[in-house]
Amino acid sequence: MKRLVSRKSYRWLALAISSGLFLFIFMLSIALGQTPIQLHTVFDAIFNYDETITEHIIITTSRLSRAIIAAVIGASLAVAGALMQALTKNPLGAPDILGVNAGALFFIVVSATLFSVSSLVHYMWIAFLGAAISGGLVYLLGSLGRDGMSPIKIVLAGAAITALFVSFTQGLLVTDEQGLQSVLFWLAGSVAGRSVDMLLPVLPFILGAGTIALLMGGSINILMSGEDVAKSLGQKTVLIKALMGLIIIILAGSSVAVAGSIGFVGLIVPHMVRGLVGSDYRWIIPFSALLGASLLLLADIVARFVIMPQEMPIGVMTALLGTPFFIYIARRGLAKND
Amino acid sequence: MTKFISIRNKSGSLSYRLNRKTSLTFLILFLFSILLFLVCLSVGSSFIHPFAVINHLLGNGTGEYDFVINTLRLPRVLLGFMIGAALGVSGLILQGIIRNPLASPDIIGITGGASVGAIIFIVSFMGTVSVQWLPLAALLGAGIVATFTYVMSWKDGVTPIRLVLIGIGVAAAMKALTTMMIVLSDTYSTSTAYLWLTGSLYAAKWQDVYSMLPWIILFIPLALLFSRIVNVKQLGDDVATALGVRVQLYRMILLFISVALAGSAVAYAGGIGFVGLIAPHISRMIADRSFSSLVPITSLVGGIIVVLSDLVARTAFLPLDIPAGVFTSGIGAPFFIYLLYRNRNM
Numbered sequence: 001m002k003r004l005v006s007r008k009s010y011r012w013l014a015l016a017i018s019s020g021l022f023l024f025i026f027m028l029s030i031a032l033g034q035t036p037i038q039l040h041t042v043f044d045a046i047f048n049y050d051e052t053i054t055e056h057i058i059i060t061t062s063r064l065s066r067a068i069i070a071a072v073i074g075a076s077l078a079v080a081g082a083l084m085q086a087l088t089k090n091p092l093g094a095p096d097i098l099g100v101n102a103g104a105l106f107f108i109v110v111s112a113t114l115f116s117v118s119s120l121v122h123y124m125w126i127a128f129l130g131a132a133i134s135g136g137l138v139y140l141l142g143s144l145g146r147d148g149m150s151p152i153k154i155v156l157a158g159a160a161i162t163a164l165f166v167s168f169t170q171g172l173l174v175t176d177e178q179g180l181q182s183v184l185f186w187l188a189g190s191v192a193g194r195s196v197d198m199l200l201p202v203l204p205f206i207l208g209a210g211t212i213a214l215l216m217g218g219s220i221n222i223l224m225s226g227e228d229v230a231k232s233l234g235q236k237t238v239l240i241k242a243l244m245g246l247i248i249i250i251l252a253g254s255s256v257a258v259a260g261s262i263g264f265v266g267l268i269v270p271h272m273v274r275g276l277v278g279s280d281y282r283w284i285i286p287f288s289a290l291l292g293a294s295l296l297l298l299a300d301i302v303a304r305f306v307i308m309p310q311e312m313p314i315g316v317m318t319a320l321l322g323t324p325f326f327i328y329i330a331r332r333g334l335a336k337n338d
Numbered sequence: 339m340t341k342f343i344s345i346r347n348k349s350g351s352l353s354y355r356l357n358r359k360t361s362l363t364f365l366i367l368f369l370f371s372i373l374l375f376l377v378c379l380s381v382g383s384s385f386i387h388p389f390a391v392i393n394h395l396l397g398n399g400t401g402e403y404d405f406v407i408n409t410l411r412l413p414r415v416l417l418g419f420m421i422g423a424a425l426g427v428s429g430l431i432l433q434g435i436i437r438n439p440l441a442s443p444d445i446i447g448i449t450g451g452a453s454v455g456a457i458i459f460i461v462s463f464m465g466t467v468s469v470q471w472l473p474l475a476a477l478l479g480a481g482i483v484a485t486f487t488y489v490m491s492w493k494d495g496v497t498p499i500r501l502v503l504i505g506i507g508v509a510a511a512m513k514a515l516t517t518m519m520i521v522l523s524d525t526y527s528t529s530t531a532y533l534w535l536t537g538s539l540y541a542a543k544w545q546d547v548y549s550m551l552p553w554i555i556l557f558i559p560l561a562l563l564f565s566r567i568v569n570v571k572q573l574g575d576d577v578a579t580a581l582g583v584r585v586q587l588y589r590m591i592l593l594f595i596s597v598a599l600a601g602s603a604v605a606y607a608g609g610i611g612f613v614g615l616i617a618p619h620i621s622r623m624i625a626d627r628s629f630s631s632l633v634p635i636t637s638l639v640g641g642i643i644v645v646l647s648d649l650v651a652r653t654a655f656l657p658l659d660i661p662a663g664v665f666t667s668g669i670g671a672p673f674f675i676y677l678l679y680r681n682r683n684m
Contacts, residue, residue: 092503096510097506097510137675141675141679144679152499152502152503155503155506156438156440156445156502156506159445159506159509160440160445160671160674160675161675163444163445163611163612163667163671163674164667164671164672164674164675166513167611167612167663167664167667167668167670167671168667168668168671170532170535170663170664170667171661171663171664171667171668173532174532174533174660174661174664175658175660184520184521184528187517187520187521188517188518188520188521263510263514264510307522310522312518312522313517313518313521315514315517316514316515316517316518316521319510319511319513319514320511320514320515323507323508323510323511326504326507326510327490327504327507327508330500330503330504330507331490331491331493331500331504
């Protein structure tokens with residue numbers, strides 16, 4: 001009994017530390033860049049804004065919105081990844097690996113080049129549609145067959161669907177040079193140069209989906225103990241799974257609509273979190289959100305500095321950080337499912 | 339009335355089993371290829387009558403088609419055919435050694451590596467170094483990436499599944515790298531690089547044909563030479579080991595052949611996708627499943643796919659010349675999904 005209590009307090013402590021870390025990185029992300037800004041100026045700009053000071057203007061017009069977007073997208077992707085790993089019982093589950101991002105991206109590219117859609121609200125719905133179609137296809141293809149879903153099958157299905165949508169996207173863009181320039185942003189994934197206004201229409205969806213995900217932690221725990229067990233405990237497993245799928249689509253789709261395809265955050269973060277707090281999804285989800293936000297903020301800071309004065313697209317940054325991790329998990333083997 | 343004809347030397351160290359039905363299939367495909375060649379040479383923005391083409395090829399022409407046929411169309415058709423053959427056999431070998439029908443050079447990152455090599459070349463050296471070296475850069479990229487994937491999959495030997503998974507991860511990283519190069523480069527390099535990435539035979543020259551040829555002549559017979567081993571390997575690593583095949587060694591050699599073929603193909607025409615995946619499957623449907631008959635059949639099928647796609651791509655939307663890669667992907671990707679469906683009990 002004593003151990004249980006101490007583990008619980010350890011988790012609260014870890015949560016406090018992670019929150020502190022997140023806030024610190026958030027401040028750093030505002031302070032660092034081509035014009036370095038003192039931390040106390042950052043506080044001033046937020047709490048007593050003075051429009052005669054240049055730094056304050058930089059902070060409110062670009063840095064702050066960039067940091068907020070990075071944090072929200074990082075959190076969404078990480079939670080989507082955690083849910084996907086649970087839903088597909090696959091340690092390599094993540095929206096980018098299982099083709100959801102590529103699908104959303106393709107639909108956005110189609111609407112931007114062929115139908116000249118340019119409003120973010122429309123992009124969001126289109127991205128939802130694309131994410132739902134590709135995610136559904138991958139899930140279906142991955143679970144076909146006698147022995148049901150296996151990790152290797154679903155990863156291959158994801159690779160296939162990604163290849164499909166990527167080649168369609170390429171085909172479209174080759175014939176449309178102007179279109180290529182206007183959608184390169186999404187292809188690479190970026191949180192720069194967007195105002196917070198662009199996040200606003202998406203935010204209610206992300207918050208709603210995130211809240212439901214938080215509340216579902218207990219149900220996911222039961223589901224993870226096995227489908228049969230969950231059913232015999234009276235859980236409506238189909239409903240829970242459908243709900244998880246819906247949350248994944250909303251979180252991944254809105255991330256792509258706002259920031260393009262940013263890979264590997266959804267893969268890495270849930271694994272780090274499991275190392276930290278174990279396999280209890282009531283804890284995995286909030287921690288994933290916090291650490292996902294921190295990781296993307298950190299990647300964004302690094303992306304500003306590696307090739308000064310240019311900026312590295314953040315999606316490239318996360319992919320390069322994430323690949324070694326992917327290889328590590330693949331080497332450890334997919335059969336072991338923690 | 340034997341079904342097979344065996345050709346072997348006295349000691350039996352080299353042998354080749356010829357299947358009668360497969361020989362017939364081969365003959366039909368071969369004739370079809372020649373027919374396709376003729377069509378490709380005569381159709382285009384200016385139509386040349388097939389008989390005139392034949393006359394010209396036999397040397398009886400008046401020389402009025404020298405430019406269109408000799409300089410423009412012939413190298414393009416030949417290069418396309420060789421590239422298709424190389425990609426097809428490369429995919430066939432991969433599917434054999436990984437024992438997974440879904441493996442292909444694009445899925446496990448070989449094409450991706452070649453693309454990174456080529457894009458680095460296009461973005462940083464184009465203009466200062468002759469474009470002749472572009473294939474070398476692509477081959478180098480493919481080689482490095484394949485070696486890396488192989489080394490990373492090594493853990494008391496390489497298992498096929500680990501190779502595929504790590505290949506998928508590496509392919510994602512390569513995609514990120516190409517995206518980075520494209521985003522960071524100026525507009526002109528961006529569209530050049532993008533066109534190259536999609537795979538096009540647009541500017542095929544005799545030069546390319548001559549430098550691609552050695553790869554084909556060297557590596558496709560090599561694949562044929564190792565076909566006995568692939569046949570055994572397909573029974574599974576354990577069985578193969580028990581039958582005396584040095585599984586890891588041959589896996590490495592075969593992978594090398596596959597990379598050389600895919601790398602050289604990507605080097606000359608960019609990422610023509612999915613040929614390495616579908617050509618072996620079509621071949622398995624029309625020929626018997628022994629690897630030694632599949633190698634020649636797949637070469638022909640792969641060649642036909644690329645030439646046919648290129649024909650459609652350059653004539654269907656005249657005067658636009660669309661990259662052949664768009665068409666191969668358009669056919670290939672749905673086919674891939676069909677394969678996933680068919681192999682659902684795998």
